[in-house]
Amino acid sequence: MTVRIARIETFLYRADVKEPVKMSFGTMPRRSALLLRVEDRDGAHGWGEVWCNFPPYGADNKVRLLETVIAPAAMAGSFADPPEAWQAITERTARWAIQGGEPGPFAACIAGLDLALWDMAARRIGKPLRALLAGDAVRDAVPAYASGLNPDTALPTVERCREAGFRAFKVKVAFGPDMDNAVVSDLARHRRLGERLMVDANQGWDLAAARRAVRNLGAYGLDWIEEPIPADRPATEWAELAMLSPVPLAGGENVMGYEAFAALIANGHHGVVQPDMLKWGGVTGAFAVGRRAVAAGRSYCPHWLGGGLGLLAAAQVLAAVGGPGLLEHDMMENPLREALAQPFPRVSDGVFPLPGAPGLGVEPDLDRAAPWLLAHAEHRATAA
Ligand SMILES: [Mg+2]
Numbered sequence: 001m002t003v004r005i006a007r008i009e010t011f012l013y014r015a016d017v018k019e020p021v022k023m024s025f026g027t028m029p030r031r032s033a034l035l036l037r038v039e040d041r042d043g044a045h046g047w048g049e050v051w052c053n054f055p056p057y058g059a060d061n062k063v064r065l066l067e068t069v070i071a072p073a074a075m076a077g078s079f080a081d082p083p084e085a086w087q088a089i090t091e092r093t094a095r096w097a098i099q100g101g102e103p104g105p106f107a108a109c110i111a112g113l114d115l116a117l118w119d120m121a122a123r124r125i126g127k128p129l130r131a132l133l134a135g136d137a138v139r140d141a142v143p144a145y146a147s148g149l150n151p152d153t154a155l156p157t158v159e160r161c162r163e164a165g166f167r168a169f170k171v172k173v174a175f176g177p178d179m180d181n182a183v184v185s186d187l188a189r190h191r192r193l194g195e196r197l198m199v200d201a202n203q204g205w206d207l208a209a210a211r212r213a214v215r216n217l218g219a220y221g222l223d224w225i226e227e228p229i230p231a232d233r234p235a236t237e238w239a240e241l242a243m244l245s246p247v248p249l250a251g252g253e254n255v256m257g258y259e260a261f262a263a264l265i266a267n268g269h270h271g272v273v274q275p276d277m278l279k280w281g282g283v284t285g286a287f288a289v290g291r292r293a294v295a296a297g298r299s300y301c302p303h304w305l306g307g308g309l310g311l312l313a314a315a316q317v318l319a320a321v322g323g324p325g326l327l328e329h330d331m332m333e334n335p336l337r338e339a340l341a342q343p344f345p346r347v348s349d350g351v352f353p354l355p356g357a358p359g360l361g362v363e364p365d366l367d368r369a370a371p372w373l374l375a376h377a378e379h380r381a382t383a384a
Contacts, residue, residue, distance in 0.1 A: 003120075006380065065109050171199055172202065226250040227250070302325070309360060
């Protein structure tokens with residue numbers, strides 16, 4: 001399954017939305033998606049997406065990094081398989097990432113490329129990505145939850161998501177104790193039998209505020225409390241909050257590297273482990289972290305808030321990892337979600353069905369997404 005890349009295309013999309021996603025750290029007034037399409041020397045292709053939802057123009061730097069640094073590095077050699085490509089390209093660009101002070105953007109671009117190579121590898125053997133990862137007996141659906149819910153419109157959004165087939169919902173908190181309590185108690189009161197509710201503080205509390213919040217909000221019978229404090233706070237703070245909280249803590253979307261995930265899983269303060277595979281690691285890293293998390297008794301719930309390809313990638317890896325984890329399914333306005341992943345799977349009774357087609361199982365509809373296309377570029381390997 002030697003990987004020899006002949007061509008890499010990049011596509012940058014941006015769409016304005018009427019209701020921005022509101023987090024404790026800021027808002028998303030527009031939604032970006034950065035895609036890449038890889039083709040090998042036999043004409044096989046694969047699609048990847050790069051995490052870029054914040055800050056609003058962060059994608060612009062990443063598309064340039066892909067075009068000028070990552071794509072040339074990827075086309076300069078051949079690799080035994082996608083994990084070897086991820087490792088080799090990471091090593092080949094490591095000094096530049098340090099020199100540029102940009103380990104995050106480099107890791108995200110390489111993660112998106114890794115996804116494209118895995119998609120291509122699965123398409124080449126005619127199997128869904130999950131089957132390439134975990135064998136043909138892998139499950140073909142994953143439980144999902146509706147994500148991105150704003151506190152001020154949470155109730156009507158839950159109603160809309162329930163209509164759309166969801167049975168689990170996650171709302172943003174850390175907008176002040178009064179508002180947080182009001183929103184969560186409202187949602188808990190309107191929760192139906194069997195429905196699940198989670199909250200995401202997006203690193204919005206300091207330790208003192210988090211001590212109070214995890215006790216108050218945890219009393220509503222939540223499935224988890226996500227990122228109560230900044231991801232880089234010392235393990236002693238996470239340990240204390242994990243003890244005080246009546247429900248599991250969640251996090252991982254702001255963690256990079258095997259060593260950091262190994263420590264996070266081993267120390268056990270996070271009951272729910274949530275790597276963003278297109279921020280760091282790609283399929284290669286996320287599958288490894290997910291398996292380790294589940295083996296250690298944690299729940300693996302991949303983080304994603306972006307376009308449809310990334311959502312399908314998260315779903316495929318979750319299916320392959322197994323365990324009790326839920327798929328994060330953004331339900332806020334974003335026309336790029338469905339346009340860039342066709343045919344788009346529909347959630348039903350809380351379950352996201354996975355396509356049977358090879359690779360990710362979807363293709364971006366470039367015509368439908370054309371109104372939001374900002375930039376498209378193509379890079380070819382020099383003949384060898
Ligand atoms: Mg989160």
